[in-house]
Amino acid sequence: MPEKPSDDPSSASGLPDDVWEQFTRDTERDIRSSAPKEPSARARMVTERLREQDARGEQPPGWRTGPAMGVPPARAKSRAWGKEMNGRAARRRKLWAVLGVTVAAAVVLVALKPSLLPGDPFGTGGSGAAEASPLPAETAAPTAAPGASDPETPTLDRPFAGSPALRWADGEAGIVLPEAKAVGAVPADRVEEALKLTKKLLVGANLDPKTVRGARPAAALSVLDPKQPELFDELDTGLRSPSREHDPVTLFSRFDPDEVRPVGDVIKARGRMTFKKGSQGGVAVRADYTFVYPVVRADGPPEVTRTIVRRVLDVELADPARYKVTPGRLLLVKYDQEIGNSSCDVYDGYLHPGFPSSRSADPDPSGPATDPYDRSKDIDHGDGGHCGTVTRT
Template sequence: MSDAGGKGGSSVSDEEWERFLRDPLTGAAEAPVEPSARARAVERRLRERPGEPEGWRTYSPARPRRKKGRYVAGLVAAAALLAVAFFPQQLVSWFGGGGGDGQDGAPLAAESGRPREAPGAEPALRPTVDEPFRGSPAARWADGAAGITVPAAKATGWMDAAQVERVLRQSRDFLVAAGLDSHVLRGERPTKAIALLNPHQKDVQEYLRTALSSKTPTAKTDPLLLFSRFRPQQARLVGDVVKTRGRLTYREGKRGAVEVTADVTFVYPVTAAGDSGGDAEVVRTIARREVVMSWDDPAKVITEPGTMSLVSYALDMTNGGCSAPTGYFVPPFDTADEQLTDKSRKLDPYDRSKPIDASNGTAATGNDCTAATRS
């Protein structure tokens, strides 16, 4: 018992042994148990180990293994995020995100570049007075000016960034004044839009005089090339919302000018002027315009502050009339479905993946009985 008393590593103190020896009767009943050599060795090692020791008979459960499924789930989640980032429109069509008729679908993100393809097919549902964009990709487009994307401005040509930002805003103002102004849509003179045009650009000023005064415009003097107009006696807008989708881009042009290009599609739901019932036929007239505007350096080009020169303008139009130009959109009420049987070219008016196929820089492809494959 040389290790007794706690000096040799035993857990039994000297006082306990002495009490046991003095009172053998009690000690027999309550004699301390001398730990085994193995227990003393384990206790010694635990005392020498830093930190809070575990009991030598305690149980430490095994650490659970990580499941392979977690890695698989992580990869699937990463792939889903990439799919949403790069193919949002396809995912919407796969999983029915269009809300059936497109009315309940989430609005599309702003158009920041030319799409790679036309939007997917929508359910073949006719528009109504209450839902004039039903069955159309335009149901998820923005309203009015909000659908025209304006890029960030940076110094270009003769302008600094602040000046570029201002002319981009004015370029959008021109599109709004020409294609969304309620007075212009009713056939009134596009005064606000004309105020943004360089009064010293002779060819454009001649076009404006002829287009807005002639009762028999030609394909090259048709005011529809720049302005959206309906005869109030023939058609009226359904509600006060026109859907739009498009964007502005810019670059340095001739003589250091800032050249802004607009590519915007306008969707106008209309009914016949005398048809005001809830079951009235709704026709969507769709106009896509490409307008190139030059904001010139006044030191190099004769111009007026706050005005721009037109480089080119072109129009693609469907459901706006197939007869000779009248200067107004002429929706094909009661005959909209018959246009597809015409021998004219067919056009998906919602396909913005290709530029307008204009015959020249200032003429339109409209008023040539272009038939819409959908509206």
């Protein structure tokens, strides 16, 4: 039994008597429980029998040889099961670790931009899901301008960010033809031909990459009837020697390749066509479409801006049996345009977009502010003598 420390005041313990007695009892109990015990008689007999069998090279009943030689079947199975479970547990831990990182990254991403979630689970009223879904084709005049978009800055990867055109169709897909029906004595197939020719004119004048990059709009001109000499003279003059009186951008969307270049291959388009009986024995078609062009400077920083062009064309596919016209060609009866974000006092045959970084150097506009995306109103040129401004691009 441990002896109680000296009562000498110099002793370092200084323990009270009751504490020391409890310590003594606990120590004796631990010593007794950990001391080696004498095996029982039965245990000594089993041990001796196993030693004799081992000396003779015998295996106890129920044991087997093989990879787990000398190990009872139940114990061998238990070890294999333990290894398998350990492997499964390790795989589960690795899987949950990977899933944990993925879930954490997703949580952070959604926290930064909740609009990535489908619908509006947080009731924020955000428009993320709406922006991702394309608009149905326009079949009638809108009743109001498009709603406000997120104030995002367009980039090379997302040139239509922050624009209502983000949900518009791409290029020719935005020019959806109405169902062709007979108009008076004009059969449906004749109406369909007129609609297709009108689409070809719109594509050649506003979507053809060559036209957009400033080349002669040959594809568009090939649709027009050459038996309109005054029209062709006017267009040719504008393309050769553009001026205020003869400016080709009134019909063709053209950019100066030395000044700007398109961003990507997508031009957004939205509008509609209608048709009725024509005045020259054929079918008259009205096309009202808006095109959105993202561009950057040809030799400057990658700053993206957009020019918006709305065009309204009245054309007719006349009856060649009654009038001196060219079969399969359109008569251009009237055309009008409204251009947003382009210098209005330059008449060199090209559109000249303004960039946010340089607008402070431009002269102050004197005309009214307009929304170039508003298709609910007719084109209004105001007094025609002043440059206005656009409320968004």
